[in-house]
Amino acid sequence: GEDVEQSLFLSVREGDSSVINCTYTDSSSTYLYWYKQEPGAGLQLLTYIFSNMDMKQDQRLTVLLNKKDKHLSLRIADTQTGDSAIYFCAEMENQGGKLIFGQGTELSVKP
């Protein structure tokens, strides 16, 4: 079945850029998403990209999509301590219309 893979941990210093990577398997996915989860909270939609795009920028966030390699990345510029959270990559399964999530990458931002 469909699978979404992410590395589990990333640690950066405040002010640096963070890059969180994700690979997925469903080549027919129409949309790919990044969600953020802070401790004790639900998932917050950060941004998403349509599969016919290769880049999307939204303030400090840049999403890059390499459809050939089925690779998605989220770059956070000027990372702040408030960005510390778990970041989930997700693909919209084209056949079933359901969202498939990765395990999440825990981002730790050190001052």
Add this chain to the structure above:
Amino acid sequence: ETGVTQTPRHLVMGMTNKKSLKCEQHLGHNAMYWYKQSAKKPLELMFVYSLEERVENNSVPSRFSPECPNSSHLFLHLHTLQPEDSALYLCASSQDRMGAGGYTFGSGTRLTVV
């Protein structure tokens, strides 16, 4: 608040109890979902409702019973749970099943089964 409200936020129940989780959205969305989030595991989709009709049940044990009385409300009825059912239960909604704009999640109910 995201527009999807879940109650209670925390629930502790014994294995013989019966309880219900509630989810409410007033976003005008037509699809609602229950997800289970356990430590160190990907989110597991449990149930999908579209226009109040259950369209997916991902091999979830019968001790979990969903109910969608209208497009704004979704319940998860729990009975005879096991300790391994302890997890964060997340409700989400989307405009339609294709969810092009993504899902909106509630804050979840932290369930502990003792």
